[in-house]
Amino acid sequence: MDKWLWHARFFKTRSLAAKVVSAGKLRVNGQPISKPAYVVTPEDVLTFPQARDVRVIKVLALGERRGPAPEAQALYEDLDPPKPREPSTQVPRFEGKGRPTKKDRRALAQSRTDLLE
Template sequence: MSGAESPSPQSLRIDKWLWHARFFKTRSLAAKQVSEGKIRVNATKISKPARTIGPGDVLTFPQANAIRVVRVVALGERRGPAPEAQALYEDLSPPEDQPRQAPLARVGARPTKKERRRLINSRSEPLD
């Protein structure tokens, strides 16, 4: 190997970048999302996985049950660990509209079988 390192590229395919940044588990899943037209680059819908992106581009795409908006900060050389992947972008996603509901806290002891039957029977009685 020579001592000179290759300069980092100025642009990278969007499917490869989404995979490097760990938004999708496989590169083919990222390419599928792009092909289906579910990803926007700088507010423009794209449908070709070979579309190149660079630092400063803003990507909008669905992930799980949320819409993600991220700004590309760096391109990356490989699909590395999560902290390395998180350094590739700045998250611009709006905060969730609805706060997550905390699990219901148990109040008191568990009802006895007799109390459960009484509760079930009170629910099934017709209201006049």
């Protein structure tokens, strides 16, 4: 399972894919899977979280290697493509001329941390 997710380029590393599977966050045909060594077959439907989205994927083929993106996209069909994200609140920027002063930099850093909280 973790190897297929890595081959299909859903996760940057195989260990990240294994971590998602081990945490029990992946479902195969509606059944939760907690073992990264689970064997995936064509026509299986996978449901798992990725970033802020929940992906629903139908397996079309098994991958032999982690190849380029077009080759990886041929391994699956996306049943519920992620929706485009709405632009969130803008991060404040320094709007003065030239380099900001130390006071301006502190205010800018404080406003950025306030947005993250």
